[in-house]
Amino acid sequence: MNADSGRSRQALAETIAATGALTDPTLREAVERVPRDVFLGDAVYRPEGTAWVPVRRAEVGEDEWLRLAYSDRTWVTQVNGADAREATEPVTGTPTSSSTLPSLVVRMLQLADLQEGNTVLEVGTGTGYSTAILSHRLGADNVTSIEYDPGIARRAADHLDAAGYAPELVVGDGLQGHKERAEYDAIVATCAVRHVPAPWLWQVRAGGTITTTLSGWMLASGLIRLTVSDDGSASGRFTGDAVSYMLARPHERPPRPVFFRHQGDSRPSRVPPGVLEDWTGHFVAQLGAPSAELMTTSDGVILVDVATGSQAWTEPAGNGWTVHQHGPLRLWDQVEEAVTSWQDAGAPGQSAFGMTVGADHSQTVWLGRPDGPSWQLPV
Numbered sequence: 329m330n331a332d333s334g335r336s337r338q339a340l341a342e343t344i345a346a347t348g349a350l351t352d353p354t355l356r357e358a359v360e361r362v363p364r365d366v367f368l369g370d371a372v373y374r375p376e377g378t379a380w381v382p383v384r385r386a387e388v389g390e391d392e393w394l395r396l397a398y399s400d401r402t403w404v405t406q407v408n409g410a411d412a413r414e415a416t417e418p419v420t421g422t423p424t425s426s427s428t429l430p431s432l433v434v435r436m437l438q439l440a441d442l443q444e445g446n447t448v449l450e451v452g453t454g455t456g457y458s459t460a461i462l463s464h465r466l467g468a469d470n471v472t473s474i475e476y477d478p479g480i481a482r483r484a485a486d487h488l489d490a491a492g493y494a495p496e497l498v499v500g501d502g503l504q505g506h507k508e509r510a511e512y513d514a515i516v517a518t519c520a521v522r523h524v525p526a527p528w529l530w531q532v533r534a535g536g537t538i539t540t541t542l543s544g545w546m547l548a549s550g551l552i553r554l555t556v557s558d559d560g561s562a563s564g565r566f567t568g569d570a571v572s573y574m575l576a577r578p579h580e581r582p583p584r585p586v587f588f589r590h591q592g593d594s595r596p597s598r599v600p601p602g603v604l605e606d607w608t609g610h611f612v613a614q615l616g617a618p619s620a621e622l623m624t625t626s627d628g629v630i631l632v633d634v635a636t637g638s639q640a641w642t643e644p645a646g647n648g649w650t651v652h653q654h655g656p657l658r659l660w661d662q663v664e665e666a667v668t669s670w671q672d673a674g675a676p677g678q679s680a681f682g683m684t685v686g687a688d689h690s691q692t693v694w695l696g697r698p699d700g701p702s703w704q705l706p707v
Contacts, residue, residue: 332390333363336398340364343400344431352438358464359430365397367457367487368427371412372396372403379418380407402429405455406480423574425480427455428518432571434461439553439567440516440539442466447509449474449531451502451540452518452576456484456491462516463493471495472509474502476577503578505531512536520549520573522618523705524562526689534558541573542566542683542693542705545581546614546622548607549573550678560687563698568679570607581621582634589641592654599667600649601629601642608678609667615693615703616666617659631659669701 341359344350350359373380385393396403405412408421437458442448446466453459453475462471473495475481481499488495498506503525505515510531520543528538538554549572554564575581603609604622613622620631620640628642628649638655640663651660673680673695683693694702 332394333365336394340398340430344434347431349431350434354465355434355437358461361464362460363491364457365394366491367455368397368403369413369483372405373407373412379420380404381418382412382415400429400431403427425454427457433458436516436539440514440537442514446470446513448514448516449506449512450516453481453484454518456487458518459495460488460491460493463495468493468495472506474498474500474506476501503576507531518573519576521576522579523691523707524685529556529560529562532556538562543575544614544618546620548610548614550611552683562685565682566678568677584621592652594650594652597642597649597651598664603667604629611678612666612670613663617662618706620659633657633659
């Protein structure tokens, strides 16, 4: 590790600490020690308009590479399965792997409240940076990390070896966990899920925790830590942090069909589509219509359900909005019902929400308290 990298690591730790996101001295030491530039490899993607442009270490020079590596931002490393190292020109598509901004890595690990000697399963190795932070914090022998993509897993293993860390690395479906090293004190997911997978509950000891981002096909997100009970159930509250992760690949959205505006039934909307621009409003809308995908237009929003072909779309009408709905699911009705319940409760922030996972694996997000307004997650 060169001196310039060392100064950059210390500067990154100071930057994160100044935001209040880094209060654990052992995690701060990990940020100061783990060389993020090693985990970015030799290339990343930079967004430019609708394209992703490869940025190469050899082309920008070492000073610029260290500057971008130690900025507190996410760097995309793979788009639609195409690795940045192999891209010869800009590409378009959806990011499928990235190096998450370090402050979010730290926020997740502080929320997990890991203690010396704890064993942890990390779901989503990615570049291996967060795996190295965990290894430095807990000792590599206590860290198991599972990655879905074999190519990404190989590169992460190389990065970890180069940085001097040797945790247990597994290639497989992280939603199934890794029972061979269970029970764990904690599971930390660096990908988002539509619901908490049952194997996670089975593989965490009673009193242990699951820290994950709950998301869905509208791409709204909520960060939560669940505590597992003796009977295999779990519960917790959302933090309210405006953070998001990529959906785990088995939970990703299905291919979206071409959208056609079927006139369907029309009526005045009871809520404006702009409510979905609010972080919590977006989250509530997703709870109400979990099978819907969301598109935005200059005139409002479009909801599409791939399985049934149901759709809803809004358009301005005088001082209000008209909604058109077509198909067996009344998607906007579902959104309105959820949003109205939230507004009737005073439209609180996301930290007012909690979640209960039953021993039978039923999963409920509730507002205020478990017997308040609630929504079942698709399982």
